[in-house]
Amino acid sequence: MKKMIALGFEGSANKIAVGVVTLDGTILSNPRHTYITPPGQGFLPRETAQHHFQHILPLVKSALETAQITPKEIDCLCYTKGPGMGAPLQVAAIVVRVLSQLWKKPIVAVNHCVAHIEMGRVVTGADDPVVLYVSGGNTQVIAYSEGRYRIFGETIDIAVGNCLDRFARVLTLSNDPAPGYNIEQVT
Numbered sequence: 001m002k003k004m005i006a007l008g009f010e011g012s013a014n015k016i017a018v019g020v021v022t023l024d025g026t027i028l029s030n031p032r033h034t035y036i037t038p039p040g041q042g043f044l045p046r047e048t049a050q051h052h053f054q055h056i057l058p059l060v061k062s063a064l065e066t067a068q069i070t071p072k073e074i075d076c077l078c079y080t081k082g083p084g085m086g087a088p089l090q091v092a093a094i095v096v097r098v099l100s101q102l103w104k105k106p107i108v109a110v111n112h113c114v115a116h117i118e119m120g121r122v123v124t125g126a127d128d129p130v131v132l133y134v135s136g137g138n139t140q141v142i143a144y145s146e147g148r149y150r151i152f153g154e155t156i157d158i159a160v161g162n163c164l165d166r167f168a169r170v171l172t173l174s175n176d177p178a179p180g181y182n183i184e185q186v187t
Contacts, residue, residue: 012084
């Protein structure tokens, strides 16, 4: 029996990634490139989108080559619909729409938060997790209830991820590989 294969695009913030994954969660490839700003500076939407635009097609090529597949073997194209930064999100959405037309493949829009939870479910084997989701502009308590993910609570001021990003900028720490990681290294 043929495994379903998806080519997925993630570009909601400063990282652009193109991965190949099977329906059972097997990752066949996952090349990515991070937009690195000088220490103490954040990443702005326009510059981040330009970075993604420069790197997305080489990442598509790398993802297919690493997974050793051709576009014919892909069953669907997935992309992060949101939440995230508008301009960077648009880069992946446009490329997915073009490839969908060229390769005649259906498109699946993916919620960024749910994708993180689903990756965690694959790794841990959890059935119905209750999650404290902390990522960039989102801090939420999310759980699976009545057949879908629901937000049971969230911050109404600054998200923890953004707080860490700002704190790292004040300390003039790099965002490579991630501000939170670099904060941990100096504390």
